[in-house]
Amino acid sequence: MGLTPTRITTDIEYDRPGRQLGYLRLIHSDNRHAFSTIPIPIAVIANGAGPTILLTAGNHGDEYEGQALLHRLARTLDPKRVRGRLIVLPALNYPAVLAAARVSPLDDGNLNRAFPGDADGSPTAAIAHYAETVLLAMSQGAVDIHSGGSATVYAPSVYLHCGGGADLLRRKLAGARAFGAPYTVCAKATSDSRSMSAACDRLGVPMISTELAGGGTIDPAALEIGRAGLTRLLVHFGVMDGEAPAGHMHSTRLVSPLGAQSSVMSPTDGIFEPLHEVGAEVRKGTLAGYVHPLGELDRPSLAAEFAHDGIVLVKRVPALVRRGDYLYRLACEIDEKSLFA
Numbered sequence: 001m002g003l004t005p006t007r008i009t010t011d012i013e014y015d016r017p018g019r020q021l022g023y024l025r026l027i028h029s030d031n032r033h034a035f036s037t038i039p040i041p042i043a044v045i046a047n048g049a050g051p052t053i054l055l056t057a058g059n060h061g062d063e064y065e066g067q068a069l070l071h072r073l074a075r076t077l078d079p080k081r082v083r084g085r086l087i088v089l090p091a092l093n094y095p096a097v098l099a100a101a102r103v104s105p106l107d108d109g110n111l112n113r114a115f116p117g118d119a120d121g122s123p124t125a126a127i128a129h130y131a132e133t134v135l136l137a138m139s140q141g142a143v144d145i146h147s148g149g150s151a152t153v154y155a156p157s158v159y160l161h162c163g164g165g166a167d168l169l170r171r172k173l174a175g176a177r178a179f180g181a182p183y184t185v186c187a188k189a190t191s192d193s194r195s196m197s198a199a200c201d202r203l204g205v206p207m208i209s210t211e212l213a214g215g216g217t218i219d220p221a222a223l224e225i226g227r228a229g230l231t232r233l234l235v236h237f238g239v240m241d242g243e244a245p246a247g248h249m250h251s252t253r254l255v256s257p258l259g260a261q262s263s264v265m266s267p268t269d270g271i272f273e274p275l276h277e278v279g280a281e282v283r284k285g286t287l288a289g290y291v292h293p294l295g296e297l298d299r300p301s302l303a304a305e306f307a308h309d310g311i312v313l314v315k316r317v318p319a320l321v322r323r324g325d326y327l328y329r330l331a332c333e334i335d336e337k338s339l340f341a
């Protein structure tokens, strides 16, 4: 990590009450941005004593439900409903958002693999560094809203990184239950240490992430699950006053992603014809879909089967596939006790 505190500047005054809409100014000098800065939109809504909660979307640029939710929240949430402070960034990796891409076109940076970042590093590293050392460092809770992106669609889920110790995990599970998505995916503590979730574990900040739907568009049903769930979570965190909405509330099912061996891979190059949607319950041997080898009319279509019992958590979106591409990923239901064993 560099010695510079941060090169990102802002006119936002984090301690000022009321609503402020502004920018983080990311310095990057290339052919396109010789003397300019890249303006990452940020809102701060503060009112009196209470916790600071960081809300982010656009960590990956092509995941849209969270960007829509937070853009609206930043403009419309009445500051009088806030107890403490909300810091809202609907397009955290703004260069990736502008490019409609998962990663930044400036440096190929995947922000969710860039933590703890580097103030003197590439644009993506500088954003990660600011998020960890400035934004998360002053937060008592965080919500990072993801979706499946252009390539995949997820069953609407809260996504928990199960690191940071038992006490932090209990607080994250309580937050997930308040959110009330149909599924809560519990990912192993050993998953990537360069993610924002891992940064939160290092800082002891309970972080609730999501995978709302995806496919490079906005799923209206997933958006409503996200909107109601986020409001309930903010009431649960104690940063928002008033009634928690009762709609779109699920008694969330805890699931664990099954390993790579339970993912269905394409048996050949061709066009994928899926037979199931996310949320489907399937058995070992259930037909998952067909891959049609379009370049060879004399070759029959190949069937792909599920190799395990499970719930379809992720489905591939683009029809054109190469041999080995993932078509589906499964999860299995788990007991809360198994997370603390």
Ligand SMILES: [Zn+2]
Binding pocket: 059, 060, 063, 146, 147, 149
């Ligand atoms: Zn993502």
